[in-house]
Amino acid sequence: MNSTEPRPLPNAADKATLKAIANKVILACPGLQDVAHEIASDLLKQHGIPHLDPDHIYFHRFDAAQSSTKTFTGWEHIHAKPSESTTLTQLVIHRFRATDQDNADLLDLYGGFYTAGPDATNFNETNEVRLHGNDVLKSFWAIDFSTLYTDRLTAFWHDSGTDFRTLAKCNFLIKAVQARDKRQLSDEDFQFVTQQVMGPISWPVSLQYLQAEHPGTDSIRTLDVAGYVATNALRFVAPKGRQIVYLPGDTNAFQVLETATDMHYWILQRMNREEAREAFMTHFSLTDRQNITENITDLMNQLVSTWGKYDHHLINQKNQLILGDAFSWLRDSTEAAMFDEAALSLTSNSDLRKKLWIGYLSAGMKIFSPMAVVGWPIALPVIG
Structure with missing residues (x-):
């Protein structure tokens, strides 16, 4: 279908169901900051400070x-x-x-x-x-907020993982249509990316179509910078090396890069300015964001020097294939990223107990270390 042709709308029942799914997932998704704010507000109410x-x-x-x-x-x-x-x-x-x-x-x-x-x-x-x-x-x-949040996260992905995947596929298609209408994707680009992840599209799109999985092709890859793999990005590699990057959540979700040099320069633009870099880093796990931030000066020096030499080995050096359904991969990698954030950010009761015991053991070793020097048989009279 050409971009100038009208697209038939989905039937009312599918549209209503999809809207209900979206509302359910959005309300159920346990953002770390949101849940912490909720618990902190409850704590204030318990102490008579509700305002x-x-x-x-x-x-x-x-x-x-x-x-x-x-x-x-x-x-x-x-x-x-x-x-x-x-x-x-x-x-x-x-x-x-x-x-x-x-x-x-x-x-x-x-x-x-x-x-x-x-x-x-x-x-x-x-x-x-x-x-x-x-x-x-x-x-x-x-x-024990760590356990509370992890339990909520586990329940969310168990109950809503399938719906999350459906919405991810729906969002991709919406963004692809918008990009084509704005001429950010040509008709050929639109056909290429949708064919790789969805197969042929029959309009109007049905809920059943969005829920169906589609085996991807070897044109679908991950995006990585210096070996750090983005957790919620798709990269499409055309036969002649042309690449199209999909970044869900970005204002311009699709980026078309004609050559490896263009890809390298686009990465430089996203990494060079702090505001742009912070937005770009949301597509990476918290672990990788922290590592990149800690080494940003060295990484930028490498990216700039290699770009000047037409050396692009730091860009997509892992070049991982996304096997199977691309939207299932997006779901699974997003789930892993959320658990990674929780593991790095949260301190559980168990973590505190371990730290306390380490402190107690360290103090104990300081007390007993003089005895360790002479050996227990000789030390016994000292404490007897």
Whole structure:
């Protein structure tokens, strides 16, 4: 079908079902920040503070404190800059330090909850939130947010994985049609990319068609930069080397690159400026984003120097085939990326227990190390 020809609309029942599926998936999808905000809000309600947004409540740490009869905690921090700050929402995710567990009584002395951010200089009864650090710490143990969130994530993918895949396929087709209508994809490009992942399209598109899996071809590859593989991008390689990249969620979801040099330059443009790089990095796992950020100067130097030499080995060096249904791959890689984010970001009760025991064992080794030097038989009289 040419882009100028009208496309028959899907039947009303399919359209209504698809809309219901989309609403269900969107509402059920447990974003890490959203769930943490929900739990933090519930915690505030439990402590009689229902009117404040946990994104605008800060837990600050200080190096010193002054006693005060006016504050909730009995301490204030005047003409002071916090040594460390985080929002209550972020604190739900990352938890208090392992060392705080045995020194919870000091959380009110050297820390506190405030509505004023880290740029303020006075922290007292004028901006405090009436929470005791020790009470919040105990609540975190009871909540065990890491387990709660992981359970929600597991349930979501179990219950909604198939629907997520259907929506991913629907979104691809919508974006492809829009790109063709805007002439960002030619008619030939449109036919090429849709044929690879969907096979022939019969208009109007039915819900059954969107739900069906289609075996992909060897033209469908991953996108990678210096070996870091994007988790939610598709790359289509035409027989003569022309490449089309699909980036779901981007304003211009399809990018057409005529040559390997064009691909390299496009990557450089996405990586060179911080704002563009942050948007591009959303297509990679949190682990890879952190590694790229830590090594960005060296990576950019390599990308620039190799581009100047027409050396493109850093771009798509893995060149992995996406085997099977492309939208099933998008679903599975997105699921893996969400669990990766959770594993890196969250601190569970079990993690804290391990850190506490490591601390106890380290302290024990310091006590017993002199005895280890002389050996247990000789050491026994020392403690006897």
